[in-house]
Amino acid sequence: MPGTVPQEPWPTDVGIIAVEVYFPSQYVDQAELEVFDNVSTGKYTIGLGQSKMGFCSDREDINSLCLTVVQKLVEKNQLSYNDIGRLEVGTETIIDKSKSTKTVLMQLFESSGNHSVEGLDTTNACFGGTSALFNAINWIESSSWDGRYAMVVAGDIAVYATGNARCTGGAGAVAMLIGKDAPLVFDRGVRSIYMQHAYDFYKPNMDSEYPLVDGKLSVKCYLHALDKCYEAYTQRATQTGIIGENASLIDSADAFVFHSPYCKLVQKSFARVFLNDFLKEPSPDFSGRYAGLESFRNLKLENSYFDRDAEKALMTASNSLFTTKTKPSLLLANQVGNMYTPSLYGGLVSYLLSVSPADLIGHRVVLFSYGSGLASAMFSLRITKDLGPKFHKLLENLSNVKKDLHDRVKVAPEEFDKTMKLREETHNKAPYAPVGSTKELFPGTWYLTEVDSMYRRMYDRVPLVQIPNGNVKN
Amino acid sequence: MPGTVPQEPWPTDVGIIAVEVYFPSQYVDQAELEVFDNVSTGKYTIGLGQSKMGFCSDREDINSLCLTVVQKLVEKNQLSYNDIGRLEVGTETIIDKSKSTKTVLMQLFESSGNHSVEGLDTTNACFGGTSALFNAINWIESSSWDGRYAMVVAGDIAVYATGNARCTGGAGAVAMLIGKDAPLVFDRGVRSIYMQHAYDFYKPNMDSEYPLVDGKLSVKCYLHALDKCYEAYTQRATQTGIIGENASLIDSADAFVFHSPYCKLVQKSFARVFLNDFLKEPSPDFSGRYAGLESFRNLKLENSYFDRDAEKALMTASNSLFTTKTKPSLLLANQVGNMYTPSLYGGLVSYLLSVSPADLIGHRVVLFSYGSGLASAMFSLRITKDLGPKFHKLLENLSNVKKDLHDRVKVAPEEFDKTMKLREETHNKAPYAPVGSTKELFPGTWYLTEVDSMYRRMYDRVPLVQIPNGNVKN
Numbered sequence: 001m002p003g004t005v006p007q008e009p010w011p012t013d014v015g016i017i018a019v020e021v022y023f024p025s026q027y028v029d030q031a032e033l034e035v036f037d038n039v040s041t042g043k044y045t046i047g048l049g050q051s052k053m054g055f056c057s058d059r060e061d062i063n064s065l066c067l068t069v070v071q072k073l074v075e076k077n078q079l080s081y082n083d084i085g086r087l088e089v090g091t092e093t094i095i096d097k098s099k100s101t102k103t104v105l106m107q108l109f110e111s112s113g114n115h116s117v118e119g120l121d122t123t124n125a126c127f128g129g130t131s132a133l134f135n136a137i138n139w140i141e142s143s144s145w146d147g148r149y150a151m152v153v154a155g156d157i158a159v160y161a162t163g164n165a166r167c168t169g170g171a172g173a174v175a176m177l178i179g180k181d182a183p184l185v186f187d188r189g190v191r192s193i194y195m196q197h198a199y200d201f202y203k204p205n206m207d208s209e210y211p212l213v214d215g216k217l218s219v220k221c222y223l224h225a226l227d228k229c230y231e232a233y234t235q236r237a238t239q240t241g242i243i244g245e246n247a248s249l250i251d252s253a254d255a256f257v258f259h260s261p262y263c264k265l266v267q268k269s270f271a272r273v274f275l276n277d278f279l280k281e282p283s284p285d286f287s288g289r290y291a292g293l294e295s296f297r298n299l300k301l302e303n304s305y306f307d308r309d310a311e312k313a314l315m316t317a318s319n320s321l322f323t324t325k326t327k328p329s330l331l332l333a334n335q336v337g338n339m340y341t342p343s344l345y346g347g348l349v350s351y352l353l354s355v356s357p358a359d360l361i362g363h364r365v366v367l368f369s370y371g372s373g374l375a376s377a378m379f380s381l382r383i384t385k386d387l388g389p390k391f392h393k394l395l396e397n398l399s400n401v402k403k404d405l406h407d408r409v410k411v412a413p414e415e416f417d418k419t420m421k422l423r424e425e426t427h428n429k430a431p432y433a434p435v436g437s438t439k440e441l442f443p444g445t446w447y448l449t450e451v452d453s454m455y456r457r458m459y460d461r462v463p464l465v466q467i468p469n470g471n472v473k474n
Numbered sequence: 475m476p477g478t479v480p481q482e483p484w485p486t487d488v489g490i491i492a493v494e495v496y497f498p499s500q501y502v503d504q505a506e507l508e509v510f511d512n513v514s515t516g517k518y519t520i521g522l523g524q525s526k527m528g529f530c531s532d533r534e535d536i537n538s539l540c541l542t543v544v545q546k547l548v549e550k551n552q553l554s555y556n557d558i559g560r561l562e563v564g565t566e567t568i569i570d571k572s573k574s575t576k577t578v579l580m581q582l583f584e585s586s587g588n589h590s591v592e593g594l595d596t597t598n599a600c601f602g603g604t605s606a607l608f609n610a611i612n613w614i615e616s617s618s619w620d621g622r623y624a625m626v627v628a629g630d631i632a633v634y635a636t637g638n639a640r641c642t643g644g645a646g647a648v649a650m651l652i653g654k655d656a657p658l659v660f661d662r663g664v665r666s667i668y669m670q671h672a673y674d675f676y677k678p679n680m681d682s683e684y685p686l687v688d689g690k691l692s693v694k695c696y697l698h699a700l701d702k703c704y705e706a707y708t709q710r711a712t713q714t715g716i717i718g719e720n721a722s723l724i725d726s727a728d729a730f731v732f733h734s735p736y737c738k739l740v741q742k743s744f745a746r747v748f749l750n751d752f753l754k755e756p757s758p759d760f761s762g763r764y765a766g767l768e769s770f771r772n773l774k775l776e777n778s779y780f781d782r783d784a785e786k787a788l789m790t791a792s793n794s795l796f797t798t799k800t801k802p803s804l805l806l807a808n809q810v811g812n813m814y815t816p817s818l819y820g821g822l823v824s825y826l827l828s829v830s831p832a833d834l835i836g837h838r839v840v841l842f843s844y845g846s847g848l849a850s851a852m853f854s855l856r857i858t859k860d861l862g863p864k865f866h867k868l869l870e871n872l873s874n875v876k877k878d879l880h881d882r883v884k885v886a887p888e889e890f891d892k893t894m895k896l897r898e899e900t901h902n903k904a905p906y907a908p909v910g911s912t913k914e915l916f917p918g919t920w921y922l923t924e925v926d927s928m929y930r931r932m933y934d935r936v937p938l939v940q941i942p943n944g945n946v947k948n
Contacts, residue, residue: 204929
């Protein structure tokens with residue numbers, strides 16, 4: 001029954017064993033984009049909270065992004081492809097209506113002889129990665145689990161037509177290795193789901209990479225889903241003893257990571273959680289945490305999505321908690337942009353990289369996943385208390401992230417714009433020979449070499465190691 | 475570990491509680507299509523084993539098919555939408571790259587207030603329904619299960635460009651209610667998966683409903699996957715005691731149901747299983763079951779996909795077993811055509827309807843699911859021994875199938891061809907007002923009423939009950 005604490009015999013401590021994140025090696029600067037787009041200074045950088053936006057040339061597609069991140073995860077963790085019994089891809093970057101990216105990834109498994117890998121591709125906007133994650137956890141707890149790892153892959157190329165929304169793009173992929181006795185353990189019995197029919201953001205134009213967006217509706221849907229997930233999660237977390245009766249959700253966890261379409265929405269979302277805590281609190285401390293919120297005591301959630309006064313007061317009151325508990329998770333969102341399905345997990349990675357490992361001992365992280373259309377969930381994980389070798393290995397394997405972010409190539413908005421036009425004209429073309437340079441790609445990046453007249457896609461990989469004498473080792 | 479018999483505490487007898495199948499109310503006759511297509515008599519009817527092909531006008535799309543089958547399942551079983559905790563859609567009929575059909579189905583849940591329904595859409599050719607089924611079973615066995623039913627929906631509209639393959643189309647949807655203490659119980663510890671990268675059938679032209687097909691490669695991939703699944707399933711089924719050491723797989727089960735692109739391939743597939751049994755058998759009885767196969771004793775599986783002599787000899791030798799164990803499952807495949815993801819489950823329904831309930835007691839059914847690209851699995855279920863009220867209810871709810879098949883409207887090939895042209899020109903158009911007649915649709919069928927300028931799709935439903943005085947009751 002919902003909310004009861006599940007007991008054994010499910011495997012112990014099912015969670016994330018390892019994680020790998022990939023983002024493009026080139027970016028456009030959001031301040032420069034403001035000038036290029038002829039919008040007011042600060043519109044993207046302050047208004048949306050975005051600094052840089054990663055993007056792909058015609059050399060990368062959803063298959064190549066996933067090939068890259070999966071192979072890197074396997075290599076860094078010295079895994080055999082035989083160790084993986086399930087692999088599911090969450091994406092909304094659809095380049096084939098029938099053939100899944102999962103089957104393209106099976107090329108990496110070919111030489112191992114392992115073809116017994118459950119899972120396909122799963123889609124609903126930015127929620128696909130989370131659904132794949134839930135399916136992976138369920139598999140490990142089921143009678144069909146055979147002791148091997150599950151791999152969850154989330155990848156997307158987020159691009160928008162010229163106009164207001166283009167600056168909210170991004171691209172990237174995350175791969176997670178899921179298993180038992182993990183350093184990041186998912187809480188059982190608290191997973192909360194909210195799904196509803198909505199046309200807030202969708203991609204019905206099959207010939208285009210761009211979505212249709214009802215921006216205002218999308219913000220409303222996001223915040224409404226957050227309210228509903230808050231309600232169900234806190235109820236379950238109370239029943240399972242994670243949080244006390246009527247206690248603050250914010251106090252129950254050390255970090256809150258949100259799906260991030262843009263960073264400012266995440267700050268508003270944290271303020272929304274704060275509002276829910278405030279409305280639930282029987283006797284709010286107006287001289288302390290809830291100072292300045294007296295006049296919002298009777299606010300109705302369903303009437304306040306666009307209440308600017310309330311939003312401002314809540315963001316002010318929750319600012320220091322936001323700075324501690326959520327802002328650290330925004331590094332990749334701020335530096336790469338919206339990666340869609342990987343966004344939430346990029347947030348988790350950013351959080352793990354934000355403090356020294358010792359400061360993460362036993363931390364609980366609450367995650368909110370949202371995909372337009374709509375599908376959403378709130379769930380949580382806790383970081384192992386002993387910080388053993390698995391945890392250190394997980395962190396060590398992420399040590400490239402900040403350096404790679406720094407090492408990217410900045411591209412002028414004019415060039416970025418040309419690349420977008422090129423993608424528009426060619427992303428679905430066959431036969432096609434990609435023209436983008438492969439020089440700037442990170443070592444180990446898979447890239448498209450050819451689409452033949454039968455639309456079959458061929459890929460190659462940038463050598464992983466560049467040896468000083470100029471030779472390369474693959 | 476693979477192959478060990480899983481023990482409790484997973485819920486008992488997880489399986490299919492109820493099933494609903496939907497197919498279009500109009501069809502084209504394959505013999506008439508042979509004349510229209512100017513091909514040799516019998517090419518489709520004898521060569522492929524197809525009698526009729528169901529098809530949809532511009533009034534139906536993947537959303538409407540799934541709305542129809544889900545609501546019918548709920549109504550027939552007097553369920554509340556609150557009883558359902560998970561719903562996943564398997565399909566390769568993609569009309570939006572981001573918004574899932576699952577979220578469209580949430581409209582049916584709206585008035586119940588139940589928004590806590592895990593699962594999205596999942597895709598890889600005809601395998602999506604099976605993947606959704608496995609995910610449903612895993613969920614019920616996981617710590618996240620809350621006691622409610624899972625619903626698995628498989629739906630597709632299978633259409634081909636004019637030419638050789640057009641006659642292998644079809645359309646339909648199946649919804650299955652999955653839970654514990656089911657009348658059709660999945661065997662644990664035997665599920666066998668085979669996945670590989672292949673371009674045998676795929677849909678890279680995003681603007682078209684039609685696939686690209688490498689027909690010969692697809693047959694080879696299907697048979698190769700079947701061999702591999704046979705190998706893994708028999709190994710696991712031996713370990714779990716379902717079949718004896720070196721025993722024939724065919725003898726271990728009462729029925730074998732296959733994904734059916736066309737019926738003749740299924741007969742070849744049964745012969746392929748027979749071949750695998752034959753090659754595994756230490757001392758084949760050449761005067762009995764394996765008469766006439768002496769010269770094929772050293773046949774290599776990987777060299778025999780297109781060995782016509784072997785195929786003919788094997789089909790002859792296995793014909794009586796095929797007639798008993800597989801042919802009964804081909805009713806819907808023969809009468810409707812390839813429904814893609816629902817095909818396998820239409821086969822299961824056909825089998826259940828083929829004999830009297832008493833003749834199904836304790837029967838074991840082996841299922842082979844295949845989706846190009848490729849993903850495949852072999853698994854099995856057994857029919858309850860006590861044939862209790864749940865089993866009778868399941869069968870009773872399928873009692874409309876044969877009558878509905880018979881009550882369909884036959885459409886001339888010329889009209890069918892016009893409808894295909896109409897779909898070609900309009901399936902992805904916005905705004906669009908569908909022109910197809912709704913008169914012939916079965917009671918309770920959802921249909922498209924409008925696509926607005928923002929590509930938002932609106933639906934209505936044919937009243938479920940026609941009252942004799944001419945009034946209708948919805």
